Structures are given as C-alpha cells and as structure tokens.
Amino acid sequence: MFEIENFDLKLNTDIIGRNFIYCDEIDSTNTYLMDKNNKVNINGSLVLAERQIKGRGRKDRVWYSAKDLNLNFSILLIGKEFLGKNFNLINFASSLAVAQSIENLFQLNTSLKWPNDVLINRKKVSGILLEASSQGNNIERMVVGIGLNVNQTMFQGTFNLPPTSLKIELNENVDRERLLAEILNNFEELLSLVQNNPEALMKEWKSKCRMIGERIEVSDDKGKKYGIFDDLDENGFLLLKIKDKIEKIHYGDVSIQ
Numbered sequence: 001m002f003e004i005e006n007f008d009l010k011l012n013t014d015i016i017g018r019n020f021i022y023c024d025e026i027d028s029t030n031t032y033l034m035d036k037n038n039k040v041n042i043n044g045s046l047v048l049a050e051r052q053i054k055g056r057g058r059k060d061r062v063w064y065s066a067k068d069l070n071l072n073f074s075i076l077l078i079g080k081e082f083l084g085k086n087f088n089l090i091n092f093a094s095s096l097a098v099a100q101s102i103e104n105l106f107q108l109n110t111s112l113k114w115p116n117d118v119l120i121n122r123k124k125v126s127g128i129l130l131e132a133s134s135q136g137n138n139i140e141r142m143v144v145g146i147g148l149n150v151n152q153t154m155f156q157g158t159f160n161l162p163p164t165s166l167k168i169e170l171n172e173n174v175d176r177e178r179l180l181a182e183i184l185n186n187f188e189e190l191l192s193l194v195q196n197n198p199e200a201l202m203k204e205w206k207s208k209c210r211m212i213g214e215r216i217e218v219s220d221d222k223g224k225k226y227g228i229f230d231d232l233d234e235n236g237f238l239l240l241k242i243k244d245k246i247e248k249i250h251y252g253d254v255s256i257q
C-alpha cells in the first residue's frame with residue numbers, strides 16, 4: 001500500500017502533485033490524464049497507479065511493471081506557468097528530476113540517455129513518456145508519464161536495454177513515498193528552470209549524459225544512422241555529426257556503437 005500521508009509530509013511543492021489521484025488499477029495513467037472526458041483540469045495533478053493494464057512506453061512499446069512495487073505515475077501540465085515557453089525541454093527536466101532524486105536519496109550514480117531514460121550501471125531504471133495535445137499553435141495539455149522500477153527484482157521479456165531497479169542496485173527495499181515526494185520537489189524546481197534558465201537545465205542534463213562525444217547508432221522507423229553524438233541544440237534535439245555534416249535528430253533510439 002502506498003501511504004499517502006507519508007508522501008504528503010515530504011512534499012514541498014506548490015503545484016505539482018497537490019491534486020493526487022491514487023488508483024489500484026488503471027489502463028494507463030497517461031491515457032487517463034490525456035482524456036479530457038475524465039475532467040481532470042487542475043495544473044500539476046498526479047495519477048499514481050499500482051498496476052497498469054495497458055502501460056505504454058515510447059514508440060508504441062509496452063511498459064510492464066509488477067503490482068504494488070514500483071512508481072508508475074503521470075503529471076498533468078496545463079496553462080502558461082509551465083508551458084509558457086521551451087516546452088520541448090520538459091522532457092529533460094523530467095529525467096533530470098528522477099536522476100537527481102536517486103542520487104540525493106541513495107548516493108547511486110545515474111546517467112541519462114537521450115531523450116529521457118535514466119540509467120544505473122548502464123541498465124534502465126526509469127523511462128518517461130511525454131504526450132501533449134495542442135490547440136492552434138499552443139500546447140493545451142501536456143502529460144509527463146514516469147515509470148520507475150523501485151522494488152521489483154525480477155523482469156521478464158525482451159528489452160532494448162537491460163532493466164534494473166533501485167532494490168537490485170541497493171540490495172534493500174526503498175520507501176516509495178519519500179522517493180516520489182523527492183522527485184516532485186525536484187521536478188517543480190526544474191520546471192521553473194525550463195522557463196527562467198533553460199541553459200542551466202541543459203548544462204546539468206548534459207553533464208549526466210555519458211554519450212556526448214561518442215560514436216553512436218540512431219535508429220528510427222526509417223532505419224539506422226551512425227555518427228558522433230556532437231551536442232544537443234537549444235530545443236534538446238540531438239546533433240549527429242556524420243562525416244563533416246551535422247544532422248538534427250528529432251526522434252529515435254540511440255546506442256553506443
């Protein structure tokens with residue numbers, strides 16, 4: 001059982017996670033918040049589910065997570081406060097918030113994989129799925145979905161990156177309530193950097209990305225490309241150096257060659 005009171009005691013945010021919706025079982029927390037018919041319209045609302053029947057990952061993949069052991073949640077962002085500008089960078093604020101929280105609470109080394117995976121010892125501990133709907137030129141609703149492997153120790157299936165969890169890395173059970181509060185506290189601060197100091201946010205993100213400068217493979221629906229991971233641009237797109245040309249990558253999976 002997730003102890004909401006314990007979580008609440010540790011939460012220091014003004015907006016993120018203040019409207020808290022707890023579900024035993026749901027199809028997907030992202031799908032729930034994206035659907036306007038569910039009438040969740042408070043900025044920063046959070047849905048946490050112990051089990052998702054149709055948990056979704058990037059690129060139409062499935063996100064599996066054993067019941068009651070992990071953190072599977074989505075956060076709704078609406079309005080100018082967080083979506084005023086640079087909304088492309090919310091991706092980076094999300095993964096950085098997870099990485100910073102793991103480092104602060106457990107002194108584990110994390111690294112970040114473009115666009116938004118969190119790794120420990122080259123294994124994936126967390127994945128993030130961002131979805132948005134727009135009206136005209138404006139983003140109307142953005143949902144940040146975070147899956148974090150906390151106390152699960154057995155993983156079945158095939159993965160493009162081997163999975164791990166905090167319990168596997170630490171050899172002990174982790175308090176999910178304190179961890180979730182820490183992530184949200186960090187996330188709210190990083191969201192204000194997205195608005196006020198995006199350069200500082202990207203600098204911090206890049207300092208945790210071990211792939212910059214390396215020869216990588218980028219694969220998308222159309223095929224594979226190879227080159228040097230040169231940098232990220234101000235929108236967070238990957239700049240891939242192929243021979244003497246720089247190509248901007250908007251989407252894809254990257255791996256070290």
Ligand code: BTN
Nearest residue numbers: 028055056057058127128145147
């Ligand atoms: C990925 O690594 O491909 C992203 C995984 C995102 C999983 C989370 S769990 C909470 C939220 N609800 C979903 O259906 N997906 C995200």
